[in-house]
Amino acid sequence: MMKTHDVVNQPPVFDYNLFSSDLALQHAVDRMDAHWSRESLLAYGRKTGVHLQHTGFDANNFKPVLRSHDRFGHRINQVDYHDAYHALMRDAVEAGMPSLPWNKPCEGAHVARSALVYMHNQAESGTTCPTTMTFSAVPALKHQLDVTQPWLTGVLSKHYDPRNRPWYEKDGLTIGMAMTEKQGGSDVRANQSVARPIGAAGAGKPYYLTGHKWFCSAPMSDGFLVLAQTPKGLGCFLMPRWTPDGELNHIFIQRLKDKLGNWSNASSEIEFNGAWSWLIGEEGRGINTILEMVAMTRFDCMLGSASLMRQALAQALHHCSHRDAFGQKLTEHKAMQNVLADLAVESEASMLHTMRLARALDNINCNAANAEHEKHFMRLATPVGKFWICKRTPDMVAESLECHGGSGFVEESIMPRLFRESPLNSIWEGCGNIQCLDVLRAIAKSPAAADAYLNELDCERGSDSRYDHFLSQLKRDISSSVFSPASARALASRCARALQAAMLVRYGYPSSAEYFLSTRIAVEHSIYGAATDTENHYAIIDRAIPAAG
Ligand SMILES: Cc1cc2nc3c(=O)[nH]c(=O)nc-3n(C[C@H](O)[C@H](O)[C@H](O)COP(=O)(O)OP(=O)(O)OC[C@H]3O[C@@H](n4cnc5c(N)ncnc54)[C@H](O)[C@@H]3O)c2cc1C
Incomplete structure (x- = not known):
């Protein structure tokens, strides 16, 4: 070998x-009552540190493949995944990400689970989609326990079973979600797919579904x-991959989307022609039934985006703390310190x-004394966070x-993988505008939601004069708010900045809180790195620098 240079x-x-x-x-994790989970989070x-090195790359470089038919021409609708995908899914399910x-x-259970997702999604994002949908489906499935009890057992089992077999033969189950159609995703009321009762109509009864879905992720x-x-409006249905008679259900995967990112996760276009399904909840109440699932997936979108930020930051810090330029580590250059500190504050x-x-989800789930407050708080805090955190991610990752x-x-x-992932959570489960319009709707229709949100912000009143001034202005904006879509983004942004400031003051590193107050x-x-007080x-x-080991 000819040696031309040393790698330094x-x-x-x-x-x-x-x-x-x-x-x-x-x-x-400690401050929010999940300290008991430290050992499993450490494990x-x-x-996820190992997956970050290898498995995450393999799961994305070897994309899922659709085999629509077998060699004899039978329709099989089978998607094959690389072993790395299954390894990631197995770890996620066994750790309890969906359950x-x-x-x-x-x-602290939601906090502990969120910390798991936060780490998993840093190593690989595609597998967060099916585990999130499975996790989020639980409240909706509980609407129809006579049908869904055996499903819940499988969903909550912590057993990953990727076999393409009927649900009643499997110990572990995963759930997908199909709402978006070609003519409209935000406007799901425009759905064209129709349901026809097989016998008697009503909650828990079987129907045949005919139509299509334009995006259906995790089609296995x-x-x-x-x-x-339904005749009474949209219904929410549980459509099994196999019918109760052990036949493949009439769900046809037309093709897999060729996507910007999120490659390990198959996202498909499907058609169904008389697909056997159960009605969950009442006819005409479909949106209400699926809404709890949507609220949880929206929460996971912000969690996923926050986690992409952390991984992007960790990579940047690692690189800059080992790389010299002009005789100094990059972390020692003032202009770079400005950028890195700003990114670290955004991430925290x-x-x-x-x-x-x-x-808040824990307080609601445990029926804590403040559960009512937390429900109202979440009503506004969810669209605010889904909009703001997901929207800030692509710039931060870039x-x-x-x-x-x-x-x-x-x-x-x-x-590059993080960058490709970075815009997705903002589109999924309601794009930015849809979230901001929901913020306006929550303020207009649920005064208790606005009150709970402002009460939360009031807890930090008096901690800093810049914060107090900002909060007073925000209160005026909210109380005088009319339903004006043109101002939706501006108001949602201010709500988000106030809450993030309050959280940093309450739970964060004091220097980060100060930085946030002075720059946001x-x-x-x-732009990142434009602060003058360094x-x-x-x-x-x-x-913020991640220590090795
Ligand atoms: C990788 C990937 C996987 C997906 N997986 C699934 C899945 O498994 N299941 C599923 O059901 N869906 C899935 N989706 C679909 C996704 O949820 C939708 O794309 C999303 O909800 C937006 O719907 P749309 O694409 O029809 O866009 P549209 O609804 O046409 O929106 C286009 C733009 O118009 C804006 N807009 C819409 N209405 C208004 C308004 N009133 N005022 C102002 N602006 C407005 C939106 O903010 C958006 O920017 C997936 C999408 C992607 C990219």
């Missing part, structure tokens, strides 16, 4: 535990919650915002990618 000034392999290295996450931090808070409704799920028109604010909502220079643009690093409350945030930057960066 490259960072070492980034091999680390996603929990033990994340001080902000550990702090949130999952190690596992933990439902199986163990104790204080054991069952799907599907919206279709997004994580704390999300974890506060997880805490800036983290740029910290790597050219190597961040190369597929051998995880950065005293003024509007423009006093605490290194402390913020130092705390």
Whole structure:
């Protein structure tokens, strides 16, 4: 071998535990009553650290493949996944990502589960989709226990069973969700798919469904919650992959989408022609029935985006703390410190915002004394967070990618994958505008939601004059708010900034809180790294750097 040069000034392999290295996450877990889960989070931090090195790459580089027919021409609707996908799914299910808070409704259970998802999604995002849908389906399935009890047993089992067999032969089940049709995803009331009762109509009864869905992710799920028109309006149906008679149901996968990102997760177009399904809840109440599932998936979208931010930040910090330029580590250059500190604050604010909502879910789930307040708080905090955190992610990830220079643009690093993932959560489960319109709707129709939100913000009143001023203005904006769609984004943004400031003041690192107040409350945030007061930057960066091991 001809030796032409020594390889120097490259960072070492980034091999680390996603929990033990994340001080902000550990702090949130402790403060929000999930300290009892530390041991399992530590173990999952190690596992996801390994997936980050290998499995996540394989699951995405070897994309799922649709085999519509077998070699003899029979229609089989089979999607094949790489082993890495199954390994990730197995770990997620066994750790309790789809089931933990439902199986163990104790204080901190949603927080502990959120920490699991936060780590898993950093290593690989595609498998978060089926586990999220399975997790989120539980409240909707509970609407029709006479039908769904055996399904719930499988969903909550912590057993991953990828076999393409009827649900009643399997120990572990996954659930998908199919609402979006070609003519409209935001406007699901325009759904064209129709349901015809097989015998008597009504809740829990079987129907045949005919129509299509334009997006149906995780098409190998054991069952799907599907919206279709009944004579009384939209109904919510549980459509099993196999009929109760052991026949493949009449669900036809037409093709898999060729997507910008989220490659490990198959997203399909499906048609169904007389597909056997049960009505969950009443005819005409479909949107209400599926709404609880939608609320949980929206929560997971913000959780997923916060987790992408953390991974992007961790990669940027690792690179910059090992790479020299002009005789100094990148982390020692003032201009780079500005960028990294800003990214670290954005990441911590997004994580704390999300974890506060997880805490609210725990309080609701455990019927705590403040459960009513928490329900109202969530009504507004969910669309606010779904809009803001998901919307901030692509910029944040792009800036983290740029910290790597050219190597961040190369597929051998995880950065291109994170970048491709970064816009998705903002589209899924209701795009940005839809969330902001929901914020307006919540304020207009549920005064208790606005009150609960402002009460939450009031807890930090008096901690900082910039915050107090911002809060007073926000209160005026909310109380004088009329349903004006043109102002929806502006109002939702202000609601989000106020809550993130409050969360950093209450739970965060004091230097991060100060940074947030001076760059996002005293003024509007423009681009990353534009702060002029650099006093605490290194402390913020130092705390966020993931330690190896
Ligand atoms: C990778 C991927 C996987 C998916 N998986 C699934 C799945 O498993 N199941 C499923 O059901 N769906 C799935 N979806 C679909 C997704 O939920 C929809 O794409 C989304 O809800 C938007 O619907 P749409 O695509 O029809 O866009 P549209 O509804 O046409 O919206 C287009 C744009 O118009 C805006 N808009 C709409 N209405 C208004 C309004 N009143 N005022 C202002 N602006 C408005 C929206 O904000 C958006 O920016 C998936 C999507 C992707 C990308």
